[in-house]
Amino acid sequence: MIDPFGRAITYLRVSVTDRCDLRCVYCMAEDMTFLPKRDLLTLEELDRLCAAFIRLGTTKIRITGGEPLVRRDVMQLFGSLGERLGGGLEELTVTTNGTQLAKHAETLAKVGVRRINVSLDTLDPALFGQITRWGKIEQVLDGVFAAKAAGLAIKINAVAMKGVNEDQFDGMLAWCGEHGFDLCLIETMPMGDITGDRTAQYLPLSMVRSRLRKTWTLEDTDYKTGGPARYFDVQETGQRVGFITPMTHNFCESCNRVRLTCTGTLYMCLGQDDAADFRSVLRDGSSDAELEEAIQAAIARKPKGHDFIIDRRQERPSIARHMSVTGG
Numbered sequence: 035m036i037d038p039f040g041r042a043i044t045y046l047r048v049s050v051t052d053r054c055d056l057r058c059v060y061c062m063a064e065d066m067t068f069l070p071k072r073d074l075l076t077l078e079e080l081d082r083l084c085a086a087f088i089r090l091g092t093t094k095i096r097i098t099g100g101e102p103l104v105r106r107d108v109m110q111l112f113g114s115l116g117e118r119l120g121g122g123l124e125e126l127t128v129t130t131n132g133t134q135l136a137k138h139a140e141t142l143a144k145v146g147v148r149r150i151n152v153s154l155d156t157l158d159p160a161l162f163g164q165i166t167r168w169g170k171i172e173q174v175l176d177g178v179f180a181a182k183a184a185g186l187a188i189k190i191n192a193v194a195m196k197g198v199n200e201d202q203f204d205g206m207l208a209w210c211g212e213h214g215f216d217l218c219l220i221e222t223m224p225m226g227d228i229t230g231d232r233t234a235q236y237l238p239l240s241m242v243r244s245r246l247r248k249t250w251t252l253e254d255t256d257y258k259t260g261g262p263a264r265y266f267d268v269q270e271t272g273q274r275v276g277f278i279t280p281m282t283h284n285f286c287e288s289c290n291r292v293r294l295t296c297t298g299t300l301y302m303c304l305g306q307d308d309a310a311d312f313r314s315v316l317r318d319g320s321s322d323a324e325l326e327e328a329i330q331a332a333i334a335r336k337p338k339g340h341d342f343i344i345d346r347r348q349e350r351p352s353i354a355r356h357m358s359v360t361g362g
């Protein structure tokens with residue numbers, strides 16, 4: 035699948051639920067209304083759609099959410115997608131908040147998942163409770179170490195927030211180094227109504243990086259994971275630190291991915307509203323060939339890039355949907 039700007043689309047992110055057991059302040063409002071279950075694609079429909087993407091050249095699938103591991107029986111989907119590894123699919127992975135990982139880490143490893151991303155914005159238990167509104171950090175740490183014990187490579191993702199966790203990153207880099215994890219820092223993106231002031235949260239990562247350089251030797255590397263992060267080797271720890279900077283650096287030129295929501299809507303860009311509906315295609319008796327045609331038609335509409343802006347006058351997000359819809 036080649037889009038109109040010559041980019042090969044090889045990476046599909048699949049949100050399997052909009053629900054979550056946490057309410058991170060930058061992601062959700064406390065009183066979120068979730069979708070009725072009947073609106074969701076079944077696990078079989080998700081598998082059929084993923085299979086069509088794989089036939090068309092998708093080599094990497096990331097399962098996300100909401101919190102993917104809270105969806106009932108989601109391990110069935112990991113199992114069926116795991117069987118597609120080697121047959122076109124090269125990598126199956128997951129982004130999780132880690133709360134349910136202790137339960138699922140071994141199964142994930144067994145079905146063929148090799149690397150996972152765990153979102154963790156601080157190592158401070160009280161601050162973790164504030165950022166997630168009610169999360170217990172011990173649950174996440176148990177999950178992280180269960181995943182490590184199961185042999186999964188771990189990347190910790192942290193959203194950088196001004197005045198909230200900006201003093202945490204030296205400690206987190208040291209902790210990641212100690213345990214063999216990579217760390218990836220992410221700028222906050224203006225998505226969804228979150229009942230808070232986003233402009234106050236925004237922290238440019240260029241600033242974080244120069245602060246980290248006071249303590250750590252960051253060496254350029256061309257390491258790539260297929261995502262938009264720019265990585266550096268941390269000489270002192272032997273691990274890597276990555277930076278995802280959608281707001282300060284245009285990461286669209288090398289975009290290789292599209293995002294499927296749990297209701298079967300395909301967003302061709304995280305930062306644009308255009309979308310294609312696949313639930314109706316899956317449910318109207320279309321053949322696999324027709325499904326593939328619909329996917330090709332959607333890819334042909336992939337836009338050149340996002341135009342995130344924080345609307346400072348109105349303090350409205352530039353994209354109305356929450357990150358939990360498309361899974362980041």
Ligand code: SAM
Pocket residue numbers: 054060061098099100101102129130131151152153191192193220221222223224225357358361362
């Ligand atoms: N629940 C899972 C988790 O937290 O890892 C998967 C879904 S979550 C929406 C995916 C990623 O998006 C997380 O790393 C989260 O921190 C990030 N995220 C959520 N809202 C964001 C925002 N407004 N700006 C930047 N990153 C955001």
Ligand code: SF4
Pocket residue numbers: 054055056057058061062099100101131153358
């Ligand atoms: Fe849930 Fe992940 Fe959003 Fe936090 S970032 S509220 S864990 S979906």
